[in-house]
Amino acid sequence: MNQMSLQNSSWTYLIRSFRAIVFAALPGLLCAQGTRLEMPKNKYAVEDDVKLGREAAAQAEKEFPLLRDSEIESYVNDVGQRIVSAIPAEFRQSQFHYTFKVVNAGEINAFALPGGPMFVNRGMIEAAKTEGEMAGVMGHEISHVVLRHATAQATEAQKFQIGSILGQIAGGVIGGGLGDIIGMGSQIGFGAGALKYSRKYESQADILGAQLIARIGYDPRDLANMFRTIQGQGGRGAPEWLSSHPDPGKRYERIEQEAKLLRVDSSRARDNATFRRIQQRLRAMPAPPKGRQPGQGQRQPTDEGTYSGRVEPPSSSYRQVQTNRVQLGVPDNWREFRGETGLTYVPEGAYGERGLTHGVLFGTERVSSSNLRQATEQYLESLLQGNPHLRQQSSSQNARIGGRSGLATRLAGRSPVTGRTEVVTVLTSPLGNGELFYFASVVPEEESRSYDPVFQRILNSLRFAR
Numbered sequence: 001m002n003q004m005s006l007q008n009s010s011w012t013y014l015i016r017s018f019r020a021i022v023f024a025a026l027p028g029l030l031c032a033q034g035t036r037l038e039m040p041k042n043k044y045a046v047e048d049d050v051k052l053g054r055e056a057a058a059q060a061e062k063e064f065p066l067l068r069d070s071e072i073e074s075y076v077n078d079v080g081q082r083i084v085s086a087i088p089a090e091f092r093q094s095q096f097h098y099t100f101k102v103v104n105a106g107e108i109n110a111f112a113l114p115g116g117p118m119f120v121n122r123g124m125i126e127a128a129k130t131e132g133e134m135a136g137v138m139g140h141e142i143s144h145v146v147l148r149h150a151t152a153q154a155t156e157a158q159k160f161q162i163g164s165i166l167g168q169i170a171g172g173v174i175g176g177g178l179g180d181i182i183g184m185g186s187q188i189g190f191g192a193g194a195l196k197y198s199r200k201y202e203s204q205a206d207i208l209g210a211q212l213i214a215r216i217g218y219d220p221r222d223l224a225n226m227f228r229t230i231q232g233q234g235g236r237g238a239p240e241w242l243s244s245h246p247d248p249g250k251r252y253e254r255i256e257q258e259a260k261l262l263r264v265d266s267s268r269a270r271d272n273a274t275f276r277r278i279q280q281r282l283r284a285m286p287a288p289p290k291g292r293q294p295g296q297g298q299r300q301p302t303d304e305g306t307y308s309g310r311v312e313p314p315s316s317s318y319r320q321v322q323t324n325r326v327q328l329g330v331p332d333n334w335r336e337f338r339g340e341t342g343l344t345y346v347p348e349g350a351y352g353e354r355g356l357t358h359g360v361l362f363g364t365e366r367v368s369s370s371n372l373r374q375a376t377e378q379y380l381e382s383l384l385q386g387n388p389h390l391r392q393q394s395s396s397q398n399a400r401i402g403g404r405s406g407l408a409t410r411l412a413g414r415s416p417v418t419g420r421t422e423v424v425t426v427l428t429s430p431l432g433n434g435e436l437f438y439f440a441s442v443v444p445e446e447e448s449r450s451y452d453p454v455f456q457r458i459l460n461s462l463r464f465a466r
């Protein structure tokens, strides 16, 4: 057996050496192809990517306002399908189905889901300076799909995690924005596997992305240019896409280096006339609606949030807030942060880069069990993973939430922000279709007596949409 594998690896080595010789002898071939990438290790089936992406896409279509304009849609789809046509044969998956939808949102964002569904924000198309820049971002996103980075990352993560990681990805993938609710990183609200790719995968997506667009006639440097364009935009939405696609280090240099290895197929090049017309068409349209949009409201707490030590008391007047799932009332002076899977309301002085110290958050989470207790355990597990200072205080109790049956669970622990004991009460109720509604309140224990009536009033006002 040992000898067998030894032979195998020698054989592989031989083939590799042979390949190296061939490439060295045929520089033209190498130039056309660029750096050779290998498919990352992945223990999941290709169908798992497809299933994950399909579920997440259904969720995205429910939650994000799509721009239903056939001219713009078919334009973006056309650019997308041309990029797809450039995927090297060895990386093609017959089960993958690449689709392109435009989201009517002004933030500079785009995300592609495992198996192929891709969503491009209107803001991304408007911000790009050329069609090549737009294609660069799309090529980068498509490369994450091609290389199956979502499940490859889960394959690596699983060495350290237990539980249903696939469910966590489905929730996290949607995030696109992922730094999510308050960019709180691992704090309350998105313990659930926010999908931010590793530097290694970012670098692979840059390289393959550059190769794909070069093959269909764009300058591969356009990918680097788009990163510059996004960075140069400033403003709140701008860093969003960048934060979920972190710089693997020397990003521009690496793309430029790859560009030198690539021969652009200029016979397939296009001018920017159509792109300009599409941009004009978008700019002539009404501004994007307010509401849940990818990348919206992900303000950087490092700029804005402070733990002043003095938390503004809740106003006695409440305002109504509504999502497509619930409506409820929150104190008028609480600040709203919208994430991809939920909303957070916090008083001034109670939030910052390490999360919130007072407030409520609610939203939906994908779960793999239809049993409420099991689904709740799954959710709590991911929440506790992201908030290791908390411990579950007792088993979950039956509770009512918005007129429905649910479970209430109390968590507590020493807050890394305040150094005081923090109490987190989590209510969960099933929504069907593999979704769990959660509502959580957060408060330092010694202030819970004054905040409990506030939380109660919010809960009493909660109604589920039909």
Ligand SMILES: [Zn+2]
Binding pocket: 140, 144, 197, 201, 202, 205, 244, 245, 246
């Ligand atoms: Zn990326």
